[in-house]
Amino acid sequence: MTLLQVRDLTVTYDGGARAVRGVDLTLAAGQKLGVAGESGCGKSTLALALLRLLPASAKVTGEVLLGGEDVLTMKWGRVRAVRWAGASIVFQGAMHSLNAVHRVGDQIAEPILLHKRATREGARRKVAELLEHVGLPAARAASYPHELSGGQRQRVMIAMALACDPELIVADEPTTALDVMIQAQILGLISRLVAEQDLGLVMISHDLAVLADTCDRLAVMYAGRVVEEGPAAQVYADALHPYGKALSGSFPTIGDPASRFAPRGLPGDPPDPAALPPGCTFHPRCPVALDVCARDDQELRPAGAGRRAACVRVGRTGAAEDVRARVRGQGREPEH
Numbered sequence: 001m002t003l004l005q006v007r008d009l010t011v012t013y014d015g016g017a018r019a020v021r022g023v024d025l026t027l028a029a030g031q032k033l034g035v036a037g038e039s040g041c042g043k044s045t046l047a048l049a050l051l052r053l054l055p056a057s058a059k060v061t062g063e064v065l066l067g068g069e070d071v072l073t074m075k076w077g078r079v080r081a082v083r084w085a086g087a088s089i090v091f092q093g094a095m096h097s098l099n100a101v102h103r104v105g106d107q108i109a110e111p112i113l114l115h116k117r118a119t120r121e122g123a124r125r126k127v128a129e130l131l132e133h134v135g136l137p138a139a140r141a142a143s144y145p146h147e148l149s150g151g152q153r154q155r156v157m158i159a160m161a162l163a164c165d166p167e168l169i170v171a172d173e174p175t176t177a178l179d180v181m182i183q184a185q186i187l188g189l190i191s192r193l194v195a196e197q198d199l200g201l202v203m204i205s206h207d208l209a210v211l212a213d214t215c216d217r218l219a220v221m222y223a224g225r226v227v228e229e230g231p232a233a234q235v236y237a238d239a240l241h242p243y244g245k246a247l248s249g250s251f252p253t254i255g256d257p258a259s260r261f262a263p264r265g266l267p268g269d270p271p272d273p274a275a276l277p278p279g280c281t282f283h284p285r286c287p288v289a290l291d292v293c294a295r296d297d298q299e300l301r302p303a304g305a306g307r308r309a310a311c312v313r314v315g316r317t318g319a320a321e322d323v324r325a326r327v328r329g330q331g332r333e334p335e336h
């Protein structure tokens with residue numbers, strides 16, 4: 001059953017930043033989708049659009065179908081109900097997302113009282129249950145955010161996201177502010193909860209390795225577009241798009257023009273979304289760009305084995321050779 005379907009989602013901020021451009025994504029119930037990309041590629045804008053949390057300065061078009069209902073056009077009353085009970089979001093940096101002057105138990109209880117119409121006693125019991133579920137003693141309900149460690153605060157955020165039994169969790173860089181050991185614990189916790197409760201997960205990170213560990217499928221975003229999508233293990237181990245390769249550090253180094261590329265770092269920055277380059281937006285940084293890439297942008301198209309990629313070098317079977325026929329007569333031939 002399809003849980004989430006994003007169709008041709010485009011978000012443009014006042015000032016002309018085209019933060020998300022024509023994104024199509026599908027998530028089945030219980031499926032885990034990772035969205036990867038460098039800072040500024042539009043990941044958070046996409047996450048916020050899924051729950052209609054974008055500021056008024058964002059112009060949004062397309063569809064976000066959650067359980068078949070379009071979140072972008074539904075009445076605000078329905079949006080508020082859907083936000084906790086249909087889908088909820090875990091932000092990065094729990095210290096900023098939690099209210100410093102309220103006990104964490106009261107903050108977790110708030111959506112339960114509001115959306116589940118629970119009694120105070122019922123909400124208190126549910127809070128205790130949720131805290132234990134995320135690995136915290138129930139007594140922690142009486143703590144204020146500053147009395148908790150970063151990892152404990154992120155556990156509270158996860159408990160809050162689960163409070164109204166949603167079908168989908170959107171996690172935007174849920175472990176970015178944490179040290180490596182705690183990061184692994186929180187990722188393990190998210191994986192366990194999602195599996196136990198058969199939840200859908202959209203997890204956003206700049207770290208492809210983290211996503212490959214946690215998710216079934218991966219989407220790689222660059223300059224507001226998904227440039228590659230497919231089964232997590234394959235995308236991580238053998239990305240088709242040069243940007244996906246750069247993110248996973250898997251560029252081949254022998255006898256390939258890409259060997260100029262530092263595997264762990266990609267030179268340059270993503271383009272300004274208000275002044276995107278013509279053609280493929282990755283071409284100015286792409287170590288294997290052809291002349292055609294500066295002129296023509298590529299659709300995200302099937303590339304075999306349930307994968308999609310938006311690169312002229314990638315054919316319908318995922319094989320790089322297919323490009324020869326397509327670019328013949330359009331300028332420089334591919335070197336390999």
Ligand SMILES: Nc1ncnc2c1ncn2[C@@H]1O[C@H](COP(=O)(O)OP(=O)(O)OP(=O)(O)O)[C@@H](O)[C@H]1O
Nearest residue numbers: 013017019038039040041042043044045046055273
């Ligand atoms: N409220 C806003 N008004 C104008 N531009 C914005 C706004 N929010 C984001 N942007 C711009 O949209 C682009 C995408 O930002 P977004 O935060 O979605 O990217 P990201 O991939 O999540 O990056 P990060 O990991 O740094 O949050 C950026 O260029 C950003 O400057």
